[in-house]
Amino acid sequence: MLPISFARWAFSNGSKSGFQLTRHQFSTSTTIGAGFDKLGVIGLGLMGHGIAQTAAAAAAKSGIHSSIIAYESDPSFLERGRDRITKSVEKLVSKDKLSAADADALLHKITFTTDRNALNDTDLIVEAIIENMDLKKQLYSDLGKQCKSETIFASNTSSLSITEMALASGRPEKFVGVHFFNPVQIMKLVEVIRTDHTDMAVFDKTMKWVEQIGKVGVKCRDTPGFIVNRLLVPSLMQAMLLMERGDASINDVDLSMQLGAGHP
Numbered sequence: 232m233l234p235i236s237f238a239r240w241a242f243s244n245g246s247k248s249g250f251q252l253t254r255h256q257f258s259t260s261t262t263i264g265a266g267f268d269k270l271g272v273i274g275l276g277l278m279g280h281g282i283a284q285t286a287a288a289a290a291a292k293s294g295i296h297s298s299i300i301a302y303e304s305d306p307s308f309l310e311r312g313r314d315r316i317t318k319s320v321e322k323l324v325s326k327d328k329l330s331a332a333d334a335d336a337l338l339h340k341i342t343f344t345t346d347r348n349a350l351n352d353t354d355l356i357v358e359a360i361i362e363n364m365d366l367k368k369q370l371y372s373d374l375g376k377q378c379k380s381e382t383i384f385a386s387n388t389s390s391l392s393i394t395e396m397a398l399a400s401g402r403p404e405k406f407v408g409v410h411f412f413n414p415v416q417i418m419k420l421v422e423v424i425r426t427d428h429t430d431m432a433v434f435d436k437t438m439k440w441v442e443q444i445g446k447v448g449v450k451c452r453d454t455p456g457f458i459v460n461r462l463l464v465p466s467l468m469q470a471m472l473l474m475e476r477g478d479a480s481i482n483d484v485d486l487s488m489q490l491g492a493g494h495p
């Protein structure tokens with residue numbers, strides 16, 4: 232946690248370099264219910280298994296999803312994803328953070344499949360496959376043809392252009408970014424990204440869904456690094472340069488950020 236509002240600080244300083252921020256861009260209020268009865272999650276790796284588990288936990292508790300279709304193209308990766316979720320849930324039970332009955336209800340919400348057609352009638356699909364633009368574009372092109380016209384697509388990409396994927400899907404108005412953080416089960420933030428093509432009703436519904444699964448959504452336009460990595464990566468680079476030049480030690484950089492900037 233930073234000691235002062237970073238955005239407020241940046242706003243007052245940024246105004247000197249001429250960039251403009253509108254109140255709307257920082258507002259996190261939402262008005263329309265999400266209404267995503269059936270959720271799809273594509274890719275059950277580090278991020279995807281956490282997203283499926285988090286949504287399933289919320290669904291078991293509040294009924295926001297009738298089912299979650301968890302898809303991997305390869306059976307062995309599907310089993311690995313299922314195993315990850317099962318082990319994570321078992322750990323919560325062993326630590327008394329989840330009852331056995333709630334764990335059971337959570338796991339029953341998820342249908343694991345290698346059949347991509349099982350995604351056709353989902354209301355929202357969150358994609359978390361590997362960070363490769365060609366693969367993602369091909370996937371979205373296929374999904375755009377096979378899914379019902381109402382299905383909204385959301386990519387968890389950290390660094391790729393949401394706009395490029397949205398155009399490949401053939402339904403850019405129904406395309407957003409949902410950037411979760413690792414580990415998904417624990418980290419509260421989700422950056423919700425809109426492109427110039429995103430329908431604002433779609434965007435608001437996605438923000439609402441993020442809240443419904445227990446996360447805190449922040450809004451950002453499709454810009455490299457979104458918010459967190461746009462700020463974090465340059466500061467990490469500067470830390471490395473300070474050390475490389477021998478200007479400061481690792482320990483003193485760490486201490487400076489902990490005691491001077493309130494970092495953990």
Ligand SMILES: NC(=O)c1ccc[n+]([C@@H]2O[C@H](COP(=O)([O-])OP(=O)(O)OC[C@H]3O[C@@H](n4cnc5c(N)ncnc54)[C@H](O)[C@@H]3O)[C@@H](O)[C@H]2O)c1
Nearest residue numbers: 274275276277278303304308359360361362387388389413
């Ligand atoms: N790792 C992080 O800390 C992190 C944080 C935020 C966002 N992201 C983003 O999330 C996405 C996934 O990252 P990850 O770390 O979970 O990767 P990962 O390699 O752990 O998982 C990717 C999964 O996608 C599957 N996959 C690949 N191609 C597929 C296809 N065509 N259809 C279905 N499944 C497919 C793989 O089998 C694998 O299980 C990336 O876009 C990444 O940039 C990662």
